[in-house]
Amino acid sequence: MDNKIVVVPLDFPDAASALAMAARLDPRLCRVKVGKELFVAAGPAVVEQLHQRGFEVFLDLKFHDIPNTVAGACKSAARLGVWMMNVHASGGEAMLRAAREAVASVTKPPLLIGVTILTSLDDESIARVGFSGSVRENVERLARLTKECGLDGVVCSAQEAPWVRAAAGTSFTLVTPGIRLATDAKGDQVRTVTPAEAVKLGADYLVIGRPITRATDPVAVLEGIRRELGLSQEAA
Numbered sequence: 001m002d003n004k005i006v007v008v009p010l011d012f013p014d015a016a017s018a019l020a021m022a023a024r025l026d027p028r029l030c031r032v033k034v035g036k037e038l039f040v041a042a043g044p045a046v047v048e049q050l051h052q053r054g055f056e057v058f059l060d061l062k063f064h065d066i067p068n069t070v071a072g073a074c075k076s077a078a079r080l081g082v083w084m085m086n087v088h089a090s091g092g093e094a095m096l097r098a099a100r101e102a103v104a105s106v107t108k109p110p111l112l113i114g115v116t117i118l119t120s121l122d123d124e125s126i127a128r129v130g131f132s133g134s135v136r137e138n139v140e141r142l143a144r145l146t147k148e149c150g151l152d153g154v155v156c157s158a159q160e161a162p163w164v165r166a167a168a169g170t171s172f173t174l175v176t177p178g179i180r181l182a183t184d185a186k187g188d189q190v191r192t193v194t195p196a197e198a199v200k201l202g203a204d205y206l207v208i209g210r211p212i213t214r215a216t217d218p219v220a221v222l223e224g225i226r227r228e229l230g231l232s233q234e235a236a
């Protein structure tokens with residue numbers, strides 16, 4: 001298991017709040033995620049500041065547009081030197097291939113991941129937007145497409161991890177948000193899994209936000225999760 005299996009989303013409205021949270025975290029024990037809220041407010045500068053503090057950054061902007069536009073956005077994002085970035089798999093084959101090519105053109109390409117079906121959605125909600133079939137069937141289909149287009153892995157719920165593994169193989173990276181301890185509020189997450197169960201199901205990275213970042217003692221929560229996963233509290 002990767003010692004930095006936990007990825008903490010810095011979902012904050014400004015750089016100061018995000019960097020204050022980052023200051024409480026050890027870059028040897030977790031990675032961080034910069035999503036739309038923080039990036040729109042603080043831009044590439046906050047990514048650079050996190051890099052300077054030693055963090056590997058997952059840039060979670062979930063690009064979804066025509067292939068030419070996504071290719072340009074991906075190239076700009078990849079040039080920031082991030083560890084991982086993503087696009088929506090439902091953007092289609094041409095968009096995924098354009099993203100792959102754009103990211104591969106930078107000197108040190110980040111992992112490029114396809115978002116399958118958001119963990120806030122269930123069978124009924126995807127039917128309402130016009131998808132046919134279950135969440136599981138759609139995740140599996142989008143994972144196959146993502147792999148065929150040469151991307152490195154997918155974002156899915158750990159609930160679907162065994163099916164994605166069977167479809168896409170062991171070297172495919174599974175990034176799983178929607179992680180909750182039994183006592184945590186689910187909030188807007190629908191397809192939730194505990195950290196230990198997610199690992200058992202085959203997740204490579206656990207994206208754990210509010211249970212850590214909104215806790216009174218975020219460090220203690222992260223330590224508890226690492227303990228549950230059998231990881232030491234020392235840097236590797």
Ligand SMILES: O=c1ccn([C@@H]2O[C@H](COP(=O)(O)O)[C@@H](O)[C@H]2O)c(=O)[nH]1
Nearest residue numbers: 009035117118119177178207208209210
């Ligand atoms: O399907 C998805 C894709 C991305 N996310 C992101 O992960 C975190 C989860 O945060 P929590 O506070 O643990 O719910 C958040 O930044 C989302 O944008 C996701 O939840 N589901």
